[in-house]
Amino acid sequence: ALMQNAGQAIATAIIEHWGNVRGCKVLILVGPGNNGGDGLVVARHLHDAGAVVSLYLWNRRTEGDINLELAEDRDIPITVAEQDPDFARLRDQAFFADIIVDALLGTGRARPIAGVLAGILNTIREVRASRHTLVAVDLPTGLNADDGTIDPSALPANLTVTLGCPKIGLLLPPGNAYVGKLVVGDIGIPAAAMADIALQMTTAADVADYLPARSPIGNKGTFGKALIVAGSRNFVGATYLVAASAIHVGAGLVTLAIPESIHGLVAGKPTEATYLPLPSGREGEIAAAASANVISALPGYAVLAVGPGLGQRPETTQFMRQLLADGGLNPQFAKLRWIVDADGLNNLVPITVWWRQLPDSSILTPHPAELGRLLGLAVADVQRDRLRVAREAAQRWGKVVVLKGANTIIAGPNG
Missing domain, CATH: 3.40.50.10260 (YjeF N-terminal domain)
Structure with a gap:
């Protein structure tokens, strides 16, 4: 049959x-x-x-x-x-x-x-x-x-x-x-025969089922607030791309926390965003002291996205170190979802056991080179067995890992 x-x-x-x-x-x-x-x-x-x-x-x-x-x-x-x-x-x-x-x-x-x-x-x-x-x-x-x-x-x-x-x-x-x-x-x-399969292929229809309904009487406060820490003098465009993406998927309020050195270049590009200018270092990067500004702004936000276009200068690494120390496991922000991407991930590499300072609900979104840096692997080693590497990373760190690439892999802490 x-x-x-x-x-x-x-x-x-x-x-x-x-x-x-x-x-x-x-x-x-x-x-x-x-x-x-x-x-x-x-x-x-x-x-x-x-x-x-x-x-x-x-x-x-x-x-x-x-x-x-x-x-x-x-x-x-x-x-x-x-x-x-x-x-x-x-x-x-x-x-x-x-x-x-x-x-x-x-x-x-x-x-x-x-x-x-x-x-x-x-x-x-x-x-x-x-x-x-x-x-x-x-x-x-x-x-x-x-x-x-x-x-x-x-x-x-x-x-x-x-x-x-x-x-x-x-x-x-x-x-x-x-x-x-x-x-x-x-x-x-029978569907019951496939119920225990741990690996699933996600389609557009699957994702649509998880999207929340939009209230016809809602406002910007109804649909969640996102704070995005991004940008540096060399990577101005990254700030626009990440803000535009957050707006496109329906965030009610998007705030760009960016170095004040690029505020004039970015302001008004995504017209729907609000801005939190942050102290800048000598090279136009985000200053280590800016972590205090971000921590002060966090109450009221549902999501904190960190990393796109930050660069990898020592001052930026110190910013990430301080942000984790002050905000990562702070019970005041227990409901805050962290998303760490791009240079946010690259700046974690020199930080000892960085994953223990991030909430378990955090989502890490590396491409193969970024995941390789975090694991000490060459890109070829990541690409050779993308599924296994992503699974093992998620289990080791206790976080969701989104390994980007041709057919993105989403791995949870349970493998």
Whole structure:
């Protein structure tokens, strides 16, 4: 039943992506196991929808295969790779196809691709043109479902229909560049069977469910107040970008706490913001003494965001050190949510056990280089296993870590 559901879900996704498939030439590459079985079910549904379907079988037993028999009953042409040693028939079929469906290998591949399978993929690569739509069943052949690594023979898809749940490798680089449009096919797995999965893919629809309703009689005090500590003489634009983002997502009042050295350059750029000019150092950076000004302003704010464009001068590091000491665990600000970003994070590096001075509700938003500095890792080490590194950092520090990049990872203290 699951295979039938999978094939139906994939065929439906193809039709929704392509439109009317009547008369459309579809080549389905069929491998062994369930992935190939899904491809055979797809063949049947697309044929019944009016497509001109052909099958190319690799390493698949034909005896007793009910789905293959159903394809034969429909007179769907079948080519066996072992009977096409120079891939001439494959080359001809692929050249004239409108849609090529990759149902060769699924999640079980572990060994490097070689031999006939490598020849099939390389032949498709040679003849594939921009007019061809390549559809991957569950995941592109050659993409590792667990870590996103890619075999040199792998082909990038235009559409990937993954079954049941997204696979981690589809969302991690470099594999995510091979996925194209990602569709999750419902194959009838009960929701209760997936309830304990700790990893979730967040979509726009998921986020929309968490957005609070906007009161039609609300005012700026109704929707929360954000205090943003940002900017320096070298990074004036960062102050505007972060303020504009806070305003865009609906904060009722946004205050920019910025060095007075750049106040004249920034004031009025985000017209909705208010301003708290802070003492500046000799180079236009925020002065260490400015921490007292920020602490004094905190009552009444729901969020304190620190870091964008602050720079990394010694005076700025001392500001962060003092801000943590005076405000981090101050019970007066128990309900305040800290968000530490950019140079706010970079200036934590020389501060001993800085995470113990931040509230547990804090959110850290590093890009790979910033997370690497905090952990003493090279960027390549972070990128090699983004999921594991983000999880371990969140658990070690007891904070939410938002690792930015191609498919952002949000990790909680519970992993």
